[in-house]
Amino acid sequence: MNNMKYSICFISFFFLFMMMMVNFFFMIYFIMNDMVILMEWEIMSFNSLSIVMSILLDWMSLLFMMFVFLISSVVIYYSKSYMQSELNLSRFIILVLLFVFSMMLLIISPNIISILLGWDGLGLVSYCLVIYYQNLKSYNAGMLTALSNRVGDVFILIVISWMLNYGSWNYIFYLEFMNNDWEMMMIGSMIIMAAMTKSAQIPFSSWLPAAMAAPTPVSALVHSSTLVTAGVYLLIRFNMMLLDMFFLKLLLLLSGLTMFMAGISANYEFDLKKIIALSTLSQLGLMMSILSMGLPDLAFFHLLTHAMFKALLFMCAGIIIHMMNDIQDIRFMGGISLYIPLTSLCMNISNMALCGIPFLAGFYSKDLILELVSFSNLNLMIFFLYYLSTGLTMFYSFRLMMYLMVNDFNLLSIFNLYDEDYIMLKSMFVLLFMSIISGSFLSWMIFSYPYMIYLPFNLKMMVIYVSLVGGMLGYFISNMKIYSVNKFLMTYNLSNFLCLMWFMPNLSTYGLSYYFLNLGQSLLKNIDMGWSEIYSGFGMMQVMKKYSVFYNVYQMNNFMIYLFSFIIWMFILFMMLMFNN
Amino acid sequence: MANVPLYGVKTHAQKVCSLYKRALRNLEAYYDRRNVYRYQAVLLRDRFDKNAKITDMRKAVELLKEGEDELFKTQHPIPKLFPTSQGGVAHQRVVTPPDWVIDYWHPLEKAHFPEYFKRREQRKKEFIAMWEKEYGTADKKEEKH
């Protein structure tokens, strides 16, 4: 622990960073030569179907892997200080490494079976990471996370059984040729459902804020940048097939609603990590919706830039929580920019990048997405969902900034804020650099030719309008004067509804278990301990016992009677024999 | 023993105090700026003080019930909690085992920390000596259970 050189964190950091560099160079090489490598290892083959482990390396998987390696390496470096006095540090690091490993399996495989390997691994490892602090809250959160993700696993399993029709599970070969197949449509809708669970879209979105019970480095790596984007990545891979489906339109609506819902809830939330989680949810909705409009490369672009600044945002939040002695409630915070300028710098820049302030990372992807949205043929509702959510992003980011940086210091009277934890800061500066430049460098690299956008002036300026309005609202909402009227209490029911994520956490925990538990109890009482007891085991035993006792009475007769009855029987037979003839 | 309340049995005054404290905590969740909170807290105190002189118990109980109802209807969905308090984020995150657990370690485990256990044994002996000096030696008969 004391020696930095030989600690497990440093070794893992070094390894992951080297892997990142390797992936980076290969990615450049692949992009330049427009190369794809597909490797297959046949594990077994039945009559006509073969189970293969396949690896697909193209610029997309290499780029995504590079980002995952980068974030995981800095996160592990960061946990060297964040998890300093942790007893089971090795377990923690090993879990994170396992997570990275299953993410790799997911990224590189174009085969639905080997995807399941990574997909299931992600679910399992993220469960282990969520319950890492073994208290009641994290157990509940872990169970919610694991079970929600399990739904997606089941959908992937169903997809595997549907793909049996084609004789192989290498979906990548069937995407274009089997486009109009009915089976392929089923597969596509299953895949969309699976992606919705992993990326926490609306019916399944309650697990993402709950998963914030995990340690903050885990939130930075798993629940903001990589795990939740697995669903988006899967849909990017499948995008070719989904284009004409009705289900994709449903996905557009649901992801737009997710974006909107998360944006509003983030404004009502007071838990620092949950605010960031909800903003993640909002950005995931953005990726999903742009994906369901048929622009997968934009979704991928936003996925990567978002991973950068969101991981950074979480790491800043981690430092703040660390210094505030585990306090996560932003009502306790305020004015910390005076005490921890460097962390506040990182925090503000990542927040700005999230809002899409020009020439930071988020600007390039978000601006492009929104302009293409206004460019394409959409109805009013989807249009408003997009723009309101953009405004809401600005809104909660400014509110968060005001609460953390500007307002009065509101902590307990004894505190210890310090900004000299250079291990954490160093790892954050890597991501700070990336969240400034990654937008521009990615946009130059992955788009072979620029998008042509032609818009009227007002529509072009729409993003700026909503952002300005959102920012101003965020500033005003967090200012509180003595005589201000509490709007929360005036619209108490509505506020409750919006604050608790449209009651989704309650619905997906109590709502699911309540009726089934009641049914189970009544079944246990009436059937298991009632009717079926009488009419199977217990009642059978009673009847059998009665017969047995009844029989034993006959058994206890005098011996002579038996012999006599036998002779009488023979006599009767003999008589019948005689008279029959 | 007087300060140990019977479980579930509270006097009326205790109930009112409890309501007042919970209402203050609820206000804290709504008004996070200190000066605003103080202003609202004074208003709340005033509401309580207005009814402090009521001697008619029927009316007092009625008022208490109304107060509880109002608190329930206006409780904040995200209460402001300290992390280690009940329901907080870091509640029971760190488990501190009681001291006597160390006495039940295996000798091989104890051998990892020779200095600590040497001192611990020394302290135990000193404590027993101090105890016996103050209260006398334990009766031999009582040692057997």
Place this chain on the structure above:
Amino acid sequence: MYNLFNSNKIFFFILFFSTLISISSNSWFGCWIGLEINLLSFIPLISNSNNLFSTEASLKYFLTQSIASLNFLFTILIKLTLMKNFEMNNFLTIMMNSSMLMKMGSVPFHFWFPNIIEGLSWLNSFILMTWQKITPLILMSYCMNNYFINIIIILNIIIGAIGGLNQTSLRKLMAFSSINNLGWMIMSISISETLWIFYFSMYSFMISILCFFFYILNMYFINQLFINNMNFLVKINILINFLSLGGLPPFIGFFPKWIIINFLINNNMYLMTFIFVMMSLIMLFFYIRISYSAIMFNYMKNKWFKIYIKNKYFLFINFFSFFSITGMILSTLFFY
């Protein structure tokens, strides 16, 4: 082992050959003679002047068997006088079958069977449950009235299962289990003789293990199984052999039952199959009740209490139990 290796062994020898005489003779009188010799040689084996119960049992055995033989003789004489040669009559067949059923202690003439077994030692009851059934079964297979026999089979199966349910004496319990298995045996011999040989040999094998176990451990009642501090391995062996006898799949006892059920279904005897399976469930229930509670519920073991059963036959029996456990699996090697 006392009975087998003293001067009685000449009777054992005669018992053995009398059976061969009756099953290989080509006239009914030869069969009858074999039966009589069999009876007269078995009586000295079971009667023990030191034990009142076995004397009583031998007397009862003599009475029932002689009445059955008498009726058998009567039937074949009638056949000789009334019928022409090679001609049979339904009632005559039933009479002949009844006397044979009486001889082997089948329902509804079985009442002597548990009573007599109660007075026998384990080895004698083993002989009574296995060897003594060969002759009557073979003789019965020469002329069968299928309607009558089917009723008898069903009765055997049901009475064997229900009668054994309330028993506390191990010997009576084994007697009822034997009655139940007799139903299976009559069924198998009415289908084919090879099938019967298969079933019979498997059944004798399983019952021999159990009888020798109880003989060695000197067990006669259920509660002895509970309160004695046996070696745990012995208890497990008893459990496995009981399960095998009840016909639970991984053990050898399942094999013959499986094949019989297969034949029954091939011959469209679905109702019979249903009754067979249901009643073997009850059989299995009371087998398990014995061995399960011996291991689970009433299993007390004192730390200072150590019994070393010094008996060389244990090795022998463990060897047999090994076959009872793995026989089903090993048999796949032969039938591949």
